[in-house]
Amino acid sequence: MKKIINDPANVVAEALTGLAAAHGDLVSVHLDPDYVVSVDAPRRGKVGVVSGGGSGHEPLHAGFVGYGMLDAACPGPVFTSPTPDPILAATKAVDGGAGVLHIVKNYTGDVLNFETAAELAAAEGVGVEAVVIDDDVAVRDSLYTAGRRGVGGTVLAEKIVGAAAQRGDDLAAVAALCRRVNDNVASMGMALDSCTVPHAGKPTFELGPDEMEIGIGIHGEPGRERVPLEPANAIVERLLAPIVEDMPFESGDRTLLFVNGMGGTPLMELYVAYAHAEKVLAQRGIAVERRLVGNYITSLEMPGMSITLLRLDEEMIELWDAPVHTPALRWGR
Amino acid sequence: MKKIINDPANVVAEALTGLAAAHGDLVSVHLDPDYVVSVDAPRRGKVGVVSGGGSGHEPLHAGFVGYGMLDAACPGPVFTSPTPDPILAATKAVDGGAGVLHIVKNYTGDVLNFETAAELAAAEGVGVEAVVIDDDVAVRDSLYTAGRRGVGGTVLAEKIVGAAAQRGDDLAAVAALCRRVNDNVASMGMALDSCTVPHAGKPTFELGPDEMEIGIGIHGEPGRERVPLEPANAIVERLLAPIVEDMPFESGDRTLLFVNGMGGTPLMELYVAYAHAEKVLAQRGIAVERRLVGNYITSLEMPGMSITLLRLDEEMIELWDAPVHTPALRWGR
Amino acid sequence: MPSDDLPMTTRDLLRVIADYAAVVAANRTYLIELDAAIGDADHGENLDRGMKAALDRLAEADPGTPADVLQTVATALISKVGGAAGPLYGTAFLRAATSVRGRGELGAADLVGALRAGLGGVVARGKAEVGDKTMVDAWDPAVQAAEQVVTAGGSTREALTAAADAAEEGMRATIPMIARKGRASYLGERSAGHQDPGATSSALLFRVFADVADHSS
Amino acid sequence: MPSDDLPMTTRDLLRVIADYAAVVAANRTYLIELDAAIGDADHGENLDRGMKAALDRLAEADPGTPADVLQTVATALISKVGGAAGPLYGTAFLRAATSVRGRGELGAADLVGALRAGLGGVVARGKAEVGDKTMVDAWDPAVQAAEQVVTAGGSTREALTAAADAAEEGMRATIPMIARKGRASYLGERSAGHQDPGATSSALLFRVFADVADHSS
Ligand SMILES: Nc1ncnc2c1ncn2[C@@H]1O[C@H](COP(=O)(O)OP(=O)(O)O)[C@@H](O)[C@H]1O
Ligand SMILES: Nc1ncnc2c1ncn2[C@@H]1O[C@H](COP(=O)(O)OP(=O)(O)O)[C@@H](O)[C@H]1O
Ligand SMILES: [Mg+2]
Numbered sequence A, B: 001m002k003k004i005i006n007d008p009a010n011v012v013a014e015a016l017t018g019l020a021a022a023h024g025d026l027v028s029v030h031l032d033p034d035y036v037v038s039v040d041a042p043r044r045g046k047v048g049v050v051s052g053g054g055s056g057h058e059p060l061h062a063g064f065v066g067y068g069m070l071d072a073a074c075p076g077p078v079f080t081s082p083t084p085d086p087i088l089a090a091t092k093a094v095d096g097g098a099g100v101l102h103i104v105k106n107y108t109g110d111v112l113n114f115e116t117a118a119e120l121a122a123a124e125g126v127g128v129e130a131v132v133i134d135d136d137v138a139v140r141d142s143l144y145t146a147g148r149r150g151v152g153g154t155v156l157a158e159k160i161v162g163a164a165a166q167r168g169d170d171l172a173a174v175a176a177l178c179r180r181v182n183d184n185v186a187s188m189g190m191a192l193d194s195c196t197v198p199h200a201g202k203p204t205f206e207l208g209p210d211e212m213e214i215g216i217g218i219h220g221e222p223g224r225e226r227v228p229l230e231p232a233n234a235i236v237e238r239l240l241a242p243i244v245e246d247m248p249f250e251s252g253d254r255t256l257l258f259v260n261g262m263g264g265t266p267l268m269e270l271y272v273a274y275a276h277a278e279k280v281l282a283q284r285g286i287a288v289e290r291r292l293v294g295n296y297i298t299s300l301e302m303p304g305m306s307i308t309l310l311r312l313d314e315e316m317i318e319l320w321d322a323p324v325h326t327p328a329l330r331w332g333r
Numbered sequence C, D: 001m002p003s004d005d006l007p008m009t010t011r012d013l014l015r016v017i018a019d020y021a022a023v024v025a026a027n028r029t030y031l032i033e034l035d036a037a038i039g040d041a042d043h044g045e046n047l048d049r050g051m052k053a054a055l056d057r058l059a060e061a062d063p064g065t066p067a068d069v070l071q072t073v074a075t076a077l078i079s080k081v082g083g084a085a086g087p088l089y090g091t092a093f094l095r096a097a098t099s100v101r102g103r104g105e106l107g108a109a110d111l112v113g114a115l116r117a118g119l120g121g122v123v124a125r126g127k128a129e130v131g132d133k134t135m136v137d138a139w140d141p142a143v144q145a146a147e148q149v150v151t152a153g154g155s156t157r158e159a160l161t162a163a164a165d166a167a168e169e170g171m172r173a174t175i176p177m178i179a180r181k182g183r184a185s186y187l188g189e190r191s192a193g194h195q196d197p198g199a200t201s202s203a204l205l206f207r208v209f210a211d212v213a214d215h216s217s
């Protein structure tokens, strides 16, 4: 394993220390339990927005703490959801009396730990609403399974919902908006190779030199199928087809197209993919009105990408465009 | 070779098409010859700022075209400097009558092609000044060699100089400032493994499972030495020592610390490195007043990082903080 | 009650926890590898971190009753493991603790009651059924086997040995299953052919219980 | 002038360019590999792109004189190759073109004059000296060898063969050198032990000249 780390056991704490040092104007970092909180929090009367999950997906979530997005993030160990302790501490730290929204990616561990924390917070008098994001169309959903994973849609939900909380919407409205974003977003990812979890010390899976994994999870969980490597345009079509079909997205829809790098993909390749994705959507009459291209929800150094498509309405557009100032996403101030 | 591309021969043009599609509000892209120009350019009376070089270092340079930074970028083929044609075309496209600054990284090819373009531009009545950036302390400099390479300092020069041009400084002043930035900046990089150039189809070099390359170039050129892999803190010290010594940076200096990913390094690792770098500098009395952490000048998917340190003065701080709005760097608007 | 059936004391239970922590540490890589195949390569790391924390807290807390031991382990797991396994194992230990609150030592009936309560906790939190390819596939047959032995008048040692055997059988039975819960469920049919990591760590736990009962009897 | 010494015509020169384009295409990977060792793995790709562009432009331009051929190649290389090799080879062809402007065909003296002018262009742009581990290490001995043959009254064919031999020797001589110019110079002492890609592509060019002279004579 080749990584720029000191000790796998300390990598999260050391990275958070670096985050605090580099962005002390925006966030402060608490260690043991680990959480990152906006320097502006808590703000009296503002709904606190908290997310979290295993580390290794940076900049998600800690890189999105700041003005107009998250009030706090709870980074667990690499690829392992945080325990209730930091979630509870973060929830209390950002409560300004208007309650706190938990944005939870749909993984059994995340859901269970956030649930426990929310119960504990309620017992201490902090009102919590939780919205579970489950936008990954690679996974078959049913009552009898763990359901779909939360992936790229989480980034969009955090931005849009964070802006709503920033302008003063109440907890019920913010939670309803978050559900609306989740109901209108679909994602699908792929990988050219595995990532390597620091504490595991070797790649999570092996792919042949001409294979790729379609429907990969952001933890390097194997995907829907393993197929021969294809040109970028064919990969884009392979990801877009189930996304468009699932929602379904239809001619006339206004959308936000998000092409996300998994961590080890050159920006050049993401733009190659973006070019084709927008073209394919245009052919179907789907209008791309906002876009995001880059590494925002990653799997350590995994080479690969995901595509996320969000159906926009006027309010979502306004909130997407609203100012945001976090370590990883910034505009308008 | 595993990449999200269609044909190695078209990768630059397709990526530029994606860039134009995703950031049409900021840039327009011309193909054959390839260059990217700000939608605001040319602006009457404003010095045009143009940079360029081989592709594969994204977001450098095309990702820095826009308000307050570059007016145009000339991306050559992967790792190959552009020819004079696009440089000349871009230079003419951004000339608002106040002349054009060429920011050139010190590689034989870049210098020769920019030189030729500048001569041709002069023949067409466009005044050009060129500043060559050569901040890489990994390379021994002498009258009898090609000198130091231009690396991370280029990003900082483009931001600071772009802000000066934006506020209306004249060509002589902008060029002098660019030289001042170059005189006060030093960088050093390392890699854990090679990148793979699309047209080459296989890694540029091979490293053993426990080796790293110190002093690597941004084109995967082999570096100063190949040594056993070390913990992050030791790597940081190995990069910082020659940087600090070279300038030299001294107690009391005010600096901008830039920890840059080479493309395949998780953000988490960059923050681990950042934390230690700031600490080591503090121990020497060197104050970090501004910082940049992320993938800004890359080598395709190379795992590794570089550290750049710039000695700041009041004017540079003011220009660094000035609004910038480009695809890859944005604040203040 | 058969002659070889000594009750399980607080000391015995501490020994179970210490031994299990050692077994998890020894199987850390194995559990990571099982999880890499159908999950995210952290189950061994998670449990190892949790059991080390449990040992630390037990050393500090110096618990006086079996319920105290179980409760201390529960809170350590809940606050240190994270992921799916943290709340699931944590709740199991918590409910087990509650079920034996007040007891100074645990007879066979107490023990199977605690195991039943633990299983109830796992199911309450995780909503998995037998056949979903989770730790429930080890726990459910283990608890049933132990109950049968005790109902038939068997000893603690016999009950726990039967539980351990059944857990291992249940663990192996997860291999052909298609996962319907937890991270492995994302794989659909591709999850078949791999042994579930949580069922494996559970089988290891039941075996430690049986071994300690064996030695202390 | 020896009996076998025919002048080089525009057609001959077009054949040189066509053959060299084919040789570069055939050696594309080899040149990339040489460049990967001490540079950035693009020399073969760069020259291949440039020579293909040169062929395209020659087909369009239908040049009437040797100078037209050389000038067309020069502008194609300058505007299509980029990197260090583009301006260097481009300037070499440009200066060679200028030196034979007005000639309908090239005698031995014209040819060595053109080569000398080409070398002058490489040195003017790149400022490298013999021993710096660049294409100059192939060009300089090649031009000298050709001049000696012609001064001694040898034929074009003999001059170009001597140039090709000397260029190849110069190319091999770059192996132990420590680079002082171009990208390989960043390697310092680690550049020793590798053959310079630009010297290699130059030696290939001189060999093509010799072969064409050989066949047309
Ligand atoms: N809903 C569930 N009910 C019961 N057990 C579950 C459930 N979900 C997951 N598990 C168990 O948890 C194990 C995975 O634990 P671990 O790897 O530590 O957590 P994570 O999946 O969050 O990475 C699985 O092997 C499975 O036995
Ligand atoms: N200053 C110079 N003078 C002469 N030749 C040079 C000089 N710099 C580089 N070269 C030649 O150019 C070759 C590299 O060309 P190429 O790989 O196409 O360009 P780049 O180095 O820009 O990638 C070297 O092998 C060397 O022979
Ligand atoms: Mg996990």
Ligand SMILES: [Mg+2]
Residues within 6 Å of the ligand: B054, B079, B080, B081, B109, D040, D042, D083, D084
């Ligand atoms: Mg090059």
Ligand SMILES: [Mg+2]
Residues within 6 Å of the ligand: C035, C039, C040, C041, C042, C043, C083, C183
């Ligand atoms: Mg796991």
Ligand SMILES: [Mg+2]
Residues within 6 Å of the ligand: D035, D039, D040, D041, D042, D043, D083, D183
């Ligand atoms: Mg090269």
